[in-house]
Amino acid sequence: MQTQRLRIAIQKKGRLAKECQELLKRCGVKINYTGERLVVHAENMPIDLLLVRDDDIPGLIMDGVVDLGVIGENELEEVRLERIKLGEPSQYQLLRRLDFGGCRLSIALDKDQNYNGPQDLAEQRIATTYPNILKAYMDKQGVNFSTCMLNGSVEVAPRAGLADAICDLVSTGATLEANGLKEAEVIFRSKAVLIQREGSFSEEKTALIERLLTRMQGVIQAKE
Ligand code: ATP
Ligand code: ZN
Known part of the structure; x- marks a missing residue:
C-alpha cells in the first residue's frame, strides 16, 4: 500500500x-x-x-x-x-x-569470577534479549553455550540462579556494577x-x- x-x-x-x-x-x-x-x-x-x-x-x-x-x-x-x-x-x-x-552489547558475569577469554564461557548458560547476535559471536569463537531468553531484568538472572552470565546492553556500566557483575567481553557496538x-x-x-x-x-x- x-x-x-x-x-x-x-x-x-x-x-x-x-x-x-x-x-x-x-x-x-x-x-x-x-x-x-x-x-x-x-x-x-x-x-x-x-x-x-x-x-x-x-x-x-x-x-x-x-x-x-x-x-x-x-x-x-x-x-x-x-x-x-x-x-x-x-x-x-x-x-x-x-x-x-550509543551503547555496547556485552557479556558480563559475577565480578568475583575468573575470566580469561571466551573459552571460559563454554557450557555456561547466558541470559540475553539478543540470542542471535550472541550465537553469531559464540559460533565465531567456537564456544558451545546455552541461552536463557529474557526480555527484561536480564541483569538479575545470575543472582536469581537463572543463568551463569548475561549478554546485555551497557552504556555506563552502572547497572552491571549495581548487580555485582563485571563486563567481560564487548560483542557488538551500536x-x-x-x-x-x-x-x-x-x-x-x-x-x-x-x-x-x-x-x-x-x-x-x-x-x-
Ligand atoms: P520499546 O518500548 O520501544 O520496546 P525498549 O525498552 O526496548 O523500548 P529502550 O530501553 O528505550 O528500548 O532502548 C532503545 C535503544 O536505545 C536500545 O535498543 C539501544 O540501541 C539504545 N540504548 C542506548 N543506551 C542504552 C542503554 N544503556 N541500555 C539500553 N539501551 C540503550
Ligand atoms: Zn524494545
Missing part, C-alpha cells in the same frame, strides 16, 4: 524517542506529538510518522511497510539475523549513522541509524529523502 506521504517509523517512548523527535524538529519537520496516536502527520511536509516500539521498526522496514526508520543497530542486527533464520525478508539500506543511542526500505520510490519521495538527508548532515555537523 504505497502512499504519497513519506512514512517514517520512530520509537514512541524510550531511549531513542526524544532524540529522534529533536532531530526531525531540527530538520524543519513540524509535528505535534500530543495524544496517544500511532500515526502523526507533519504540518509542513508530506511526512507521516509512525510511533511504535523499537522492536517493530526493523520488520516494518524489511517488509516495506514504511519508507524510513530510526533504530539502534543492536535491534536491527538481532531482527535481521532472526529473519534470515526464518527465511523472511531481511533487506534494508543504511542511509546514515546518527550521533545518539548507535542509532537511519534506514530505508528496499525498492523504488516516487520522484517526490526521493527528492524529499535527499532534502532530509542534507538537512540532517547540517544538523549533525553543527553539533560536532
Whole structure:
C-alpha cells in the first residue's frame, strides 16, 4: 500500500524517542506529538510518522511497510539475523549513522569470577534479549553455550540462579556494577541509524529523502 506521504517509523517512548523527535524538529519537520496516536502527520511536509516500539521498526522496514526508520543497530542486527533464520525478508539500506543511542552489547558475569577469554564461557548458560547476535559471536569463537531468553531484568538472572552470565546492553556500566557483575567481553557496538526500505520510490519521495538527508548532515555537523 504505497502512499504519497513519506512514512517514517520512530520509537514512541524510550531511549531513542526524544532524540529522534529533536532531530526531525531540527530538520524543519513540524509535528505535534500530543495524544496517544500511532500515526502523526507533519504540518509542513508530506511526512507521516509512525510511533511504535523499537522492536517493530526493523520488520516494518524489511517488509516495506514504511519508507524510513530510526533504530539502534543492536535491534536491527538481532531482527535481521532472526529473519534470515526464518527465511523472511531481511533487506534494508543504511542511509546514515546518527550521533545518539550509543551503547555496547556485552557479556558480563559475577565480578568475583575468573575470566580469561571466551573459552571460559563454554557450557555456561547466558541470559540475553539478543540470542542471535550472541550465537553469531559464540559460533565465531567456537564456544558451545546455552541461552536463557529474557526480555527484561536480564541483569538479575545470575543472582536469581537463572543463568551463569548475561549478554546485555551497557552504556555506563552502572547497572552491571549495581548487580555485582563485571563486563567481560564487548560483542557488538551500536548507535542509532537511519534506514530505508528496499525498492523504488516516487520522484517526490526521493527528492524529499535527499532534502532530509542534507538537512540532517547540517544538523549533525553543527553539533560536532
Ligand atoms: P520499546 O518500548 O520501544 O520496546 P525498549 O525498552 O526496548 O523500548 P529502550 O530501553 O528505550 O528500548 O532502548 C532503545 C535503544 O536505545 C536500545 O535498543 C539501544 O540501541 C539504545 N540504548 C542506548 N543506551 C542504552 C542503554 N544503556 N541500555 C539500553 N539501551 C540503550
Ligand atoms: Zn524494545
